[in-house]
Amino acid sequence: MNGNRLVRYSLRTIVLVYLGLLIVWPVSLVAKNAFSEGIGTFIDALTEETTAYAFQLTLIVAVWAVVINTVFGILISILLVRYTFPGRRALSAFIDLPLSVSPVVVGLALLLAYGGTNGWFGPALEDSGIQVIYATPGIIMATAFVSLPLVIREIVPVLTEIGTEQEQAARSLGANAWQTFRRITIPAIRWALVYGVVLSLARSLGEFGAVKIVSGNIVGQTQTATLVVEEKYQNFEQTAAYASSFVLAAAAVLALIVVTLLRPGHEESASTAGVTAATTSVPTQKDPA
Amino acid sequence: MSIEIAGVSRRFGDFVALEDINLSVPTGQLTALLGPSGGGKSTLLRIIAGLENADSGTVEIEGTDATRLPARKRNVGFVFQHYAAFKHMTVARNVAFGLEIRKQSKKQVEERVREMLRLVHLEQFADRYPAQLSGGQRQRMALARALAIEPSVLLLDEPFGALDAKVRKELRDWLRRLHDDVHVTTVFVTHDQEEALEVADQIVVINQGRIEQIGTPDELYDQPASDFVLSFLGPVTTLGGRLVRPHDIEVTTAPVPDAVPGTVTRWTRIGYEVRLEVTPVAGGEPILVQLTRTEALHRGLGEGIGVWLRESSPVNGSAAPAAVLA
Numbered sequence: 001m002n003g004n005r006l007v008r009y010s011l012r013t014i015v016l017v018y019l020g021l022l023i024v025w026p027v028s029l030v031a032k033n034a035f036s037e038g039i040g041t042f043i044d045a046l047t048e049e050t051t052a053y054a055f056q057l058t059l060i061v062a063v064w065a066v067v068i069n070t071v072f073g074i075l076i077s078i079l080l081v082r083y084t085f086p087g088r089r090a091l092s093a094f095i096d097l098p099l100s101v102s103p104v105v106v107g108l109a110l111l112l113a114y115g116g117t118n119g120w121f122g123p124a125l126e127d128s129g130i131q132v133i134y135a136t137p138g139i140i141m142a143t144a145f146v147s148l149p150l151v152i153r154e155i156v157p158v159l160t161e162i163g164t165e166q167e168q169a170a171r172s173l174g175a176n177a178w179q180t181f182r183r184i185t186i187p188a189i190r191w192a193l194v195y196g197v198v199l200s201l202a203r204s205l206g207e208f209g210a211v212k213i214v215s216g217n218i219v220g221q222t223q224t225a226t227l228v229v230e231e232k233y234q235n236f237e238q239t240a241a242y243a244s245s246f247v248l249a250a251a252a253v254l255a256l257i258v259v260t261l262l263r264p265g266h267e268e269s270a271s272t273a274g275v276t277a278a279t280t281s282v283p284t285q286k287d288p289a
Numbered sequence: 290m291s292i293e294i295a296g297v298s299r300r301f302g303d304f305v306a307l308e309d310i311n312l313s314v315p316t317g318q319l320t321a322l323l324g325p326s327g328g329g330k331s332t333l334l335r336i337i338a339g340l341e342n343a344d345s346g347t348v349e350i351e352g353t354d355a356t357r358l359p360a361r362k363r364n365v366g367f368v369f370q371h372y373a374a375f376k377h378m379t380v381a382r383n384v385a386f387g388l389e390i391r392k393q394s395k396k397q398v399e400e401r402v403r404e405m406l407r408l409v410h411l412e413q414f415a416d417r418y419p420a421q422l423s424g425g426q427r428q429r430m431a432l433a434r435a436l437a438i439e440p441s442v443l444l445l446d447e448p449f450g451a452l453d454a455k456v457r458k459e460l461r462d463w464l465r466r467l468h469d470d471v472h473v474t475t476v477f478v479t480h481d482q483e484e485a486l487e488v489a490d491q492i493v494v495i496n497q498g499r500i501e502q503i504g505t506p507d508e509l510y511d512q513p514a515s516d517f518v519l520s521f522l523g524p525v526t527t528l529g530g531r532l533v534r535p536h537d538i539e540v541t542t543a544p545v546p547d548a549v550p551g552t553v554t555r556w557t558r559i560g561y562e563v564r565l566e567v568t569p570v571a572g573g574e575p576i577l578v579q580l581t582r583t584e585a586l587h588r589g590l591g592e593g594i595g596v597w598l599r600e601s602s603p604v605n606g607s608a609a610p611a612a613v614l615a
């Protein structure tokens with residue numbers, strides 16, 4: 001037992017030191033530096049015109065990217081779980097591509113496809129008055145691209161687990177496809193959905209590489225919060241860079257807190273399904289049948 | 290006839306689930322689809338419900354051709370083996386679901402839900418969630434939900450299959466009594482011959498995608514149309530090259546004409562019943578014999594004793610006159 005204890009405490013120490021040195025300490029330094037010249041400077045840095053605009057743009061982009069990924073995420077998840085078709089496994093693997101490809105590559109790829117002068121679709125779109133690259137639509141596309149799998153990866157296991165019986169029961173009780181989706185499917189996956197949305201939001205707020213390429217980084221126009229951080233830092237405006245960084249980090253931490261608070265509910269809904277399956281085989285006493 | 294099935298076939302790839310099924314389900318009766326798992330009985334039930342499509346053939350429900358009708362338009366109550374409870378809704382909301390879809394007034398829905406919950410004895414559980422109910426309670430909720438929409442037919446797919454033996458038996462008796470009250474045409478799938486024999490008015494034995502026999506429990510048990518039906522409906526043993534029921538064997542300790550001589554090699558007592566294994570003098574597989582304990586003691590039977598066995602009542606599949614062949 002003593003040996004066990006030793007292992008347990010050493011493991012804890014190793015993990016804590018590792019996380020501390022790698023994550024907690026550096027991030028806390030960002031917070032410290034953000035407020036190093038007082039709260040007044042911190043607020044001034046954030047309310048400065050281009051920074052404020054950048055945050056506003058980041059928020060708009062993140063919200064759009066999350067909305068798009070939620071809608072398509074639900075559609076793709078249902079397709080993956082409820083239908084069998086040739087290439088289903090390939091599609092499932094393909095969905096993870098945005099997580100493994102470097103965001104810079106994503107940016108370049110979008111530039112090639114939608115660039116205004118020599119992209120595949122860019123000139124045609126530009127002729128009809130829609131500018132994608134070096135404009136908000138491009139930034140939204142890049143952000144949606146990199147955060148695509150997050151909603152899907154949350155929903156798919158839950159959809160698989162709940163199976164189709166509830167949906168079939170709803171059908172036999174007279175519900176049409178939409179009623180079944182809205183009243184049975186969505187409530188059954190709601191926690192996974194919320195979890196996926198929060199993760200996507202956090203990821204979208206912090207996207208840098210892909211956005212940097214497609215946005216063109218035009219101050220006051222296409223410069224997002226992460227780009228502001230980089231620019232301020234390179235222009236030796238350290239405090240301003242740290243202030244913006246702090247807000248981004250705080251948003252991410254907030255998202256994690258929300259997710260952690262949701263997680264018990266999320267796990268519960270998943271585990272009740274497990275319990276349900278388990279109790280069916282367990283003797284049920286005192287049934288007043 | 291409430292349900293008319295004509296020429297229904299269904300394949301899954303190379304596997305023939307159902308082949309040319311013709312079946313009439315009488316109105317107001319409780320019909321059991323009985324057979325081994327994988328025999329096609331659940332597929333047939335799902336085709337009636339519209340949850341599965343037949344490759345060919347027609348399904349008529351109460352005089353209307355339902356072959357191409359989607360499940361939601363068939364007005365069929367379906368109960369699943371694993372309840373298919375709507376986990377995010379209370380018991381009352383589960384039962385109300387079909388009524389709300391039918392846009393009934395709030396008052397109507399409330400009244401009907403209360404009536405249904407009373408019927409299945411779940412009034413005090415109206416505000417609970419399915420996860421807070423036992424398996425038996427969940428299945429009764431599912432039944433109330435299916436009955437609430439006043440279905441033309443009630444279909445139950447292995448309804449008690451996921452429950453333990455005791456609850457299963459209670460629910461079985463309860464379903465029989467419920468059916469005597471409600472009188473909705475009911476078809477239920479089971480692989481448990483005891484369940485079918487006890488509950489059903491009519492039994493349809495299905496094996497390997499075909500109907501083996503249709504008849505009342507008595508007809509099937511006493512005049513099985515085939516060795517399969519004979520052996521599926523109860524225990525069987527081979528006596529003199531023929532399949533017979535172990536309790537239809539007469540045991541004597543003195544020689545009688547046309548009897549098979551043997552020795553009692555095993556004696557197992559289960560409550561009031563005694564099961565014997567008799568090894569024939571001529572060799573071969575031991576013959577199983579079932580008799581009451583009183584009878585066994587009265588005849589002075591025991592391990593090692595020489596006995597003569599013969600069929601006590603003529604039961605043979607191929608000779609059954611009243612058996613209805615599909």
